[in-house]
Amino acid sequence: MNKLTPSPCELCDSAGGDTLWRDELCRVVLVGDRDYPGFCRVILNRHVSEMTDLDAATRQRLMRVVFAAEQALRQLLLPEKINLASLGNMVAHLHWHVIPRFGDDKHFPGSVWGAAHRPGTPRPIDRAALQRSLHTLLQAVAE
């Protein structure tokens, strides 16, 4: 991966999850969160901190991938809500969290970064179906 900073960065040094899709700009990975099996991240392939460090066209391309991940997860899991977030306080390498949320999940209606409200009811993810859906939706982005 293209590493522009001398400091170690786990998203420069590793895929950051189980890669479902990738192009030159970014990749979509399954995080492998036990409580949130459908939790995906869209990770920029370059070490950049903020969306406004990218030009407008590149921002738009990245967001199309984020929204494709949202769409694929919605179609597959019918979640109560999708949570989207680009925080990066700990790893300042652009990555978007795309998290399908359910009324009986561990933190609902709080954020997944807050206090747990219950043990949670993880829903297994059909990885192959998610990957197929993503590839179909992102084919349109590439064209």
Place this chain on the structure above:
Amino acid sequence: MNKLTPSPCELCDSAGGDTLWRDELCRVVLVGDRDYPGFCRVILNRHVSEMTDLDAATRQRLMRVVFAAEQALRQLLLPEKINLASLGNMVAHLHWHVIPRFGDDKHFPGSVWGAAHRPGTPRPIDRAALQRSLHTLLQAVAE
């Protein structure tokens, strides 16, 4: 405001903060968070839950406003990091959190929805300067 659902929704029924800018699609408000004076929200004027409920062009228009808010806050406050998030688990009416973060703020490097790490060092916001910057940046969006 355009209210499409019968259930009460605070973002249909009120501005949701101190409005800095608005157009037909959305508004940018200062939340008025004591710990995060620069915390803004970009709120859709219609009651819609998910980004992928909007068509691609509308999503793009909304994100341009989110990124303008990010840009204006970066220019004004020089934050350590910007946090962007669309959660909506409690109020399922599309709104984006745009939060300037600092190494000595109440939750850094955690999310603002997690446990506090310290009392925090709020930085006053120059409302007039933020509004001017937003209007300048968003003039380009409108054209």
